Amino acid sequence: MSHRQQQIDRFCSHLGYQFSNRQLIEKALTHRSASNHHNERLEFLGDAVLGMVIAKALFAKFPKVDEGQLSRMRSNLVKGKTLAVIAKEIELGDFIYLGEGELKSGGFRRASILADAFEAVIGAVYLDSGFDEANQLILKLYHKRLTELDPSEVTKDPKTRLQELLQSRRFSLPEYELLSVTGEAHEQTFEVVCVISEKSIKTVGTGSSRRNAEQLAAEKAFYELQKALAS
Amino acid sequence: MSHRQQQIDRFCSHLGYQFSNRQLIEKALTHRSASNHHNERLEFLGDAVLGMVIAKALFAKFPKVDEGQLSRMRSNLVKGKTLAVIAKEIELGDFIYLGEGELKSGGFRRASILADAFEAVIGAVYLDSGFDEANQLILKLYHKRLTELDPSEVTKDPKTRLQELLQSRRFSLPEYELLSVTGEAHEQTFEVVCVISEKSIKTVGTGSSRRNAEQLAAEKAFYELQKALAS
Known part of the structure; x- marks a missing residue:
C-alpha cells in the first residue's frame, strides 16, 4: 500500500x-x-x-x-x-x-x-x-x-440587534423613513433610510419589500454605530 | 367544499x-x-x-x-x-x-x-x-x-466572455496585472486590475485566489465595455 x-x-x-x-x-x-x-x-x-x-x-x-x-x-x-x-x-x-x-x-x-x-x-x-x-x-x-x-442569541435580525444596541447605550430608537418606491406595481423597489439622530448616522437600504429595505438599512446603521462607539 | x-x-x-x-x-x-x-x-x-x-x-x-x-x-x-x-x-x-x-x-x-x-x-x-x-x-x-x-453557450466564465466580446470587435486582448497580495500566507487576498487599453477601461477585482480576482475584474470590465459600446 x-x-x-x-x-x-x-x-x-x-x-x-x-x-x-x-x-x-x-x-x-x-x-x-x-x-x-x-x-x-x-x-x-x-x-x-x-x-x-x-x-x-x-x-x-x-x-x-x-x-x-x-x-x-x-x-x-x-x-x-x-x-x-x-x-x-x-x-x-x-x-x-x-x-x-x-x-x-x-x-x-x-x-x-x-x-x-x-x-x-x-x-x-x-x-x-x-x-x-x-x-x-x-x-x-x-x-x-x-x-x-x-x-434568540445567535441570530437576531438586524433591526432587533440595532434596537438592542441603542437601548443598551440609552440612545433613542432609530427612525425608518420610506424614501422612494420605484418600478412597476408587480416589481417594485423600496428605498428606506434609517436615522440615528444622536450619532448623526443615516444609512439607506433598498429591497423588494419595505421590510427587506429596512433590515438592510438597519444592518448598515448597526455597523456605523459600532464604528462610532469604538472611536 | x-x-x-x-x-x-x-x-x-x-x-x-x-x-x-x-x-x-x-x-x-x-x-x-x-x-x-x-x-x-x-x-x-x-x-x-x-x-x-x-x-x-x-x-x-x-x-x-x-x-x-x-x-x-x-x-x-x-x-x-x-x-x-x-x-x-x-x-x-x-x-x-x-x-x-x-x-x-x-x-x-x-x-x-x-x-x-x-x-x-x-x-x-x-x-x-x-x-x-x-x-x-x-x-x-x-x-x-x-x-x-x-x-458552452449559456455560461462562459467572465474572462472568456470578455475575450470573445473584444475579439468580435477586433480589439486587442485585456491585460491582467496583479496589484497586491495582502494577508497572512494561509489567508491571502489578491487584487488584480484588468485593462482594456483601447477603451481606457480599468477595473479591479479582489479574491482569495489570483484566478478569482481576475474573473471578478473581467466581469466588471465586460460590463463597462458593454456600456462603452452601447453609448
Whole structure:
C-alpha cells in the first residue's frame, strides 16, 4: 500500500466513514494545484448537499423560528470560516494533496482550501452511498454546533440587534423613513433610510419589500454605530 | 367544499401532485400579508431542496463541465426571475392567498412573491412525501430548461466572455496585472486590475485566489465595455 493510500485510510478513520469507491475520496482530497483530477466538481455537489442537510435540520429543530433567522443560522453554519474549523477538527489539512507552490506557501492551512475540500468530502460521501449516509455524517460532524444553537442569541435580525444596541447605550430608537418606491406595481423597489439622530448616522437600504429595505438599512446603521462607539 | 379548497385542488392538478397533508399546500400558497400561517418557512426549506436537486442534476448531466460553469448554470436556474417564470407556467399567481394591500397593488404578479411561493410549494411537497417525490417534481418542471441547457453557450466564465466580446470587435486582448497580495500566507487576498487599453477601461477585482480576482475584474470590465459600446 502506497503512502498516499495509507494517508487516505487514516483520514477515513478520522472521518468515521469508509468509502466503497476509493477514487472518490482521493479526488475529494486533491486540490487543483496538484492534479487535473481535482476536487472542485465534488465541492460544488457537496455544497448543495450540506446546504440541504443543514436547512432540513434547522427547520425541524426550530419549529417556531422565522425564515430570516433560519437563513442567518444556516449562513453561519455553512460559511467558509465554519467549514474550515470543522475541517481542522477532522485534521483534513494533513491529508490534502497540494501542488508544490501551494505546499510551500502553506496552502494546507488556508481556510478556503480547507473549506472547499471539506465540501468535496461531503460530495464524495454522497456519491459513494447516497443522501442518507451523507446526512448522517454531516449531522455527526455538526452535532455540537446544532445542539448548542440558540436562535434568540445567535441570530437576531438586524433591526432587533440595532434596537438592542441603542437601548443598551440609552440612545433613542432609530427612525425608518420610506424614501422612494420605484418600478412597476408587480416589481417594485423600496428605498428606506434609517436615522440615528444622536450619532448623526443615516444609512439607506433598498429591497423588494419595505421590510427587506429596512433590515438592510438597519444592518448598515448597526455597523456605523459600532464604528462610532469604538472611536 | 369551500371556494379556497376548490382553488387548491385546481392548483394541485396544474402542478401534477396530490398532497396527503392539505395543510402543507394551503400554507405554501399563503403570503405573509394574508395570515400568520404563511409560507416563509416552507420557502426556506424549498430553496434548499431545489438547490440540491438542480446541483445534482447538473453534476450528472455535465460530467466534463467545471465547477465554475456548474455554479453559474445553477444560479441561472434557481434565481428569482427563473422561478417566477416557472411559477407563471403553472399559473401559481392565480392561487396565492394575499392580504388586501398586496391584492390591490397586484402582488400576485410580483416576481418575488411568485418565486417565494414556488419555493414554498417545493418545500411542501418535500415535507409531504420526501426527497424523491420533490426531486421528481422539480425535474419535471425543469425538464425543458435542463434538456436545452448548453454550458458552452449559456455560461462562459467572465474572462472568456470578455475575450470573445473584444475579439468580435477586433480589439486587442485585456491585460491582467496583479496589484497586491495582502494577508497572512494561509489567508491571502489578491487584487488584480484588468485593462482594456483601447477603451481606457480599468477595473479591479479582489479574491482569495489570483484566478478569482481576475474573473471578478473581467466581469466588471465586460460590463463597462458593454456600456462603452452601447453609448
